[in-house]
Amino acid sequence: MNSSPRPIVLDVDTGIDDAWAIAYALRSSHLDVLGITTGFGNADVHTTTQNTLLMVQLLGKDTPVYAGADRPLVRGWEGPVPEYHGHNGLGDVDLPAVVRRPEPADAASFLRDVVRAHPHQITLVTVARLTNVARALLFDPELSHLIPRIVMMGGAAFVPGNITAVAEANIWGDPEAADLVFRSGIPITMVGLDVTMRARLTRADLARMNPSAIPYATLLKQATEFYIRAYESDDPSIDGWCPLHDPLAVAVAEDPSLVSTRPYPVRVETRGALTDGMTVVDARSSNPQGNTDLALTLDVERFLGTFRERVGIAQK
Ligand code: BDR
Ligand code: CA
16 A cells, blocks of 8 residues: 555544544554544534544544534434443543544534545545434535545444344434435445454453553553443453454555455335334345445454554554
8 A cells, every 4th residue: 555645534423442443543654534523422422522532632643523413313312322432432431631622613514625625535434323424415415426435334234233133333323314325325335243343352452552652552441441341241252352343444444455345235224113223235136236335254363463553552
């Protein structure tokens, strides 16, 4: 990868795995992060914005942060997920003071302006509800012709969901927004639970992070211990690790060869009694080429090797 850095906008709901995704993106020499947009999800939007600003601050960067949606497009917000991310979104760890401020523009206006300023160039990397992107598309529908690709952490194609039997959190949290994005015509790479549950950060990895060398190490070690415990208490088959959902989407935006994909038509269920938020993948062989490149396999070792090196975890 010798070409100039790929311009991206990262959409987050920081969130413990979002915090790792921000570190992965801002420490990349292959990505140029033009801005980070925030929304409700793992916590309320004020909290996710503060956590995002904190990560930017600890990473020593000046990436602009734009606060966005505080609720889904049409339904009420179901509330945060303190069981997984803590009441403060970062594992209830005591946080340092945040001195940075969000930009005055809101997330949807920023998305419109940045895409218009760089037509056909910006990859949107979404690791949260799709509300900000949906709002930008409603505001300026032509954006769908100007965004070359969305790399999305979201959905569960051929594996169970993590909120309901069939729905993954980022889609379940605003199904109408997600369906609008899937129907927009923008090419999508879906990095769903099919691959993210195979990208595992372990307690042993955390132990190999040197807090004196890395300003965010203490915070993310403690927060991730909380996250690992949450996964362990929810699923007896999980022992000593948590999935790196959001960093994997950033990694795929940087290096699509980390996953193999197949195109499928994908829509989101918005009216199901049992299936709201399901990513419905039409896998019938008679079907025409789809709107979504679905990530199906992951080069686990290559991803984890790059992840460890990028975020400052000493190799084994
Ligand atoms: C996704 O949901 C959020 O809680 C995580 O940050 C991740 O983006 C995983 O389903
Ligand atoms: Ca997230």
